[in-house]
Amino acid sequence: MNRHLLFAALDAAERGWAVLPLRPGDKRPALHGEDVCPGIGDCAGGHRKWEERATIDPDRIRRAWGDLPFNVGIATGPSDLVVVDLDMPKRKSSTDTPNGVTTFTALCERAGQAVPTTRAVRTASGGVHLYFTAPPGVRLGNTAGRLGKRIDTRAWGGYVVAPGSLTPTGAYAVLNDAPPAPLPDWLRDRLTARQASRALMAAPSAVRASRYAAAALNAETASVRQAPEGERNATLLRAARALGRFIAWGDLPREQVEEALQWAGEQAGLSPRSCEATIRSGLNWSIARNGQRRAA
Known part of the structure; x- marks a missing residue:
């Protein structure tokens, strides 16, 4: 088992993909956290953190996988990869619920594009992981459900489980060993357009916001x-608390603030789910304490 997983880690590193050990039989990183x-x-x-410690150094990899059967994670950002994760419906879903492959195929058809041929796991x-090389000059983060x-x-900020890894529900295996194709322009545009719209959300012509807000x-x-790393979540919380008052006062719509902070948090390297929870907590706290605008 150790040799099999060691080979999987070395194979990924030889392709230039930075790897990290995942817990044996699991998908969670095996590296220590900040508190310990x-x-x-x-x-x-x-x-x-794990993204900074992911490596392509074969000596480090041999030492890491020398004793325990760690699963293998590939840090997508440092590896210049964008992986499209086409998931399966939850077990209790209706039998006619479409899976990620079906939804992605329909997305390609609506865009007038063929389903890309690329490395698939x-x-x-x-489900299926489709590997693409990241577009130059664009720093993409993780998304959840944005494409469908x-x-x-x-x-950036994400990783995928490499083929050869094993979990109680099954193994990760290569379906198409072709080199990753460049991320198609139309997919890049769909991902970057959302980022651009978030970055420009404060345009006065688009919202009823004061210049100060x-x-x-x-x-x-x-x-x-x-x-900086180690302060990202705290900074996001402070920003949400600072901006919540403008929502309470009617200067900014809540959905605008949530979208802008979500984009900023993901760009900083926080996970989408972590951003959502922190933003919601900070905004609710601030709105509850700023029900009325204070007189100057």
């Missing part, structure tokens, strides 16, 4: 995007 960081080795200068649940139901994407929205989203 020993402050030595890679973390001698401060805690480094079958997931343990029966049961279609997620993994880029629009400036605050731009400033807070910029601070979240530029937050």
Whole structure:
């Protein structure tokens, strides 16, 4: 088992893809968290998260997989990959619920495009991972359902389980061993257009916002995007609390603030789910305390 998984990790690294150990039989990283960081080795200068510690160094890989049958994760951002995750419906779903492959095929048809031919991996649940090389000059983050139901994407801030890994529900296996194709322009446009619209949400012509509120929205989203590791979630929470008052006062619509902060948080490297929870908490806290505008 160790040799099989070691070979899977080395194979990915030889392709230039940075790998990290996942817990044996699981999909979660096996690396230590910030709260138990020993402050030595890679973390001698401060805690480094899994994306920073992913590696293509064969010696490090041999040491990491030398004793335990770790599953293999591929850090998509450092590997210059964008992986489209076509998931299966949940077990209790109706039998006629479309899966991610069906939804993605329909998405391609509506766009007048053929289903891309690229490296494909079958997931343990029966879904499919489509591997693409990341577009130059664009830093894409993770998405969940943005392209359609049961279609997620993994880029910066994300990882995928590599073929050869095993879980209680099954194995990850290569379906098409072709080299990853470049991310199609039409898919790139769908992902980057949403980012651009979020970045421009404070345009006065688009919303009923005071100049001060629009400036605050731009400033807070910029601070979240530029937050250093270890401070990203706290910065996002502070930004949500700072902007919640403008929602309470009627200067900014809540959906605009949520979209802008979600984009900024994902750009900083936070997961979509973590961003949503932090933003909701911060906005609710602020709105509850700023029901009326204070007089100057």
